[in-house]
Amino acid sequence: MDTQRLCLGLxxxxxxxxxxxxxxxxxxxxxxxxxxxxxxxxxxxGEDFVSEKEAGLEVRAQMEKFIGLVGRKPxxxxxxxxxxxxxxxxxxxxxxxYGVKYSAIPADWTQQVQVGGRMVRYxxxxxxxKTPLEQLQAIVDCPEEGCGIVIYHPGYLDEIIMTASSxxxxxxxxxxxxxxxxxxxxxQKSAAKCITYREL
Numbered sequence: 001m002d003t004q005r006l007c008l009g010l011x012x013x014x015x016x017x018x019x020x021x022x023x024x025x026x027x028x029x030x031x032x033x034x035x036x037x038x039x040x041x042x043x044x045x046g047e048d049f050v051s052e053k054e055a056g057l058e059v060r061a062q063m064e065k066f067i068g069l070v071g072r073k074p075x076x077x078x079x080x081x082x083x084x085x086x087x088x089x090x091x092x093x094x095x096x097x098y099g100v101k102y103s104a105i106p107a108d109w110t111q112q113v114q115v116g117g118r119m120v121r122y123x124x125x126x127x128x129x130k131t132p133l134e135q136l137q138a139i140v141d142c143p144e145e146g147c148g149i150v151i152y153h154p155g156y157l158d159e160i161i162m163t164a165s166s167x168x169x170x171x172x173x174x175x176x177x178x179x180x181x182x183x184x185x186x187x188q189k190s191a192a193k194c195i196t197y198r199e200l
Contacts (some may be wrong), residue, residue, distance in 0.1 A: 003070050007196035009103070010066045012091060013080040014050075015039040016164055020061035024031055026054040041168075042082035055090035063098055076115070076197040078103040085116040101197055103149070116200035117145050125152035126170040132177035135190070146198070154178055 014029050015036050016165055023034035028051040055092045059077075059106055066074055079087070083105055095102035101116045112119040123139045126132055132152075152177040153167055162168060177183050187194060 003072065007075045007198050009076040009078060009119050009197060010063060010074040010100075011078055011080050012062055014058060014087060015042060015080065015082040020065045021058050026058050027129050028050075029058060033058070037082075039081040042084065042095060046085040048086050050084045050086045050154050052086040052090050055087045056094060059090050059094040060097075063094060073098055073100055076103050076200075079105060089149070101200060103197070112146070115149070115197070118200045120147045120149050120160040120200065123150045125150050125174055132170075132174050133182055136183060137175065137186060140186065140192045147195075152178060 015038055017191065018035055019026050019029060023030045028049055033057065055107050077091060077100050079091055088104060092102045092104065103115045104113050106113045106122065112121045121144065125135060127135050139148060152174045153171050155171045157168055157172060
């Protein structure tokens with residue numbers, strides 16, 4: 001596969017599975033069995049328990065793992081599910097060290113954040129009261145001018161996803177929508193322009 005043509009990002013995680021580092025190097029990020037703390041653990045902690053130094057080690061380890069697998073640096077770096085101020089600083093600092101764009105998740109999704117040289121607003125690809133296609137239509141029809149990033153979690157379900165994630169069936173509905181002729185037609189008829197992180 002020609003990975004140079006694809007815009008690929010590193011979706012950093014510190015809340016699912018095991019670290020790329022030796023767990024002994026990142027004790028604030030893992031439980032007694034060496035697995036990352038869950039996103040529920042982050043949300044219910046009440047304080048920022050993350051060591052910024054340890055977070056930096058793990059971000060760099062995942063970055064190097066990406067480079068080893070893909071053969072180049074990612075086009076951008078963002079974070080999965082759980083984020084704390086110290087973890088966010090480690091991500092932003094590491095992105096700067098590697099010269100890649102950092103796509104920060106805002107605390108308030110109605111607020112814009114800077115990614116590269118552009119201000120962007122985030123949109124959720126799945127919402128409770130709409131199908132994925134209806135949500136895509138609502139995003140495309142949004143009267144707000146500017147650049148938006150739509151967050152999807154396409155994929156198929158396996159035992160790991162079913163036991164480790166609270167986001168299950170929306171993944172297969174998003175996959176079907178994103179691969180559909182209806183979604184392609186909707187985007188082609190709209191005034192929206194689809195771009196990649198490389199253009200931010």
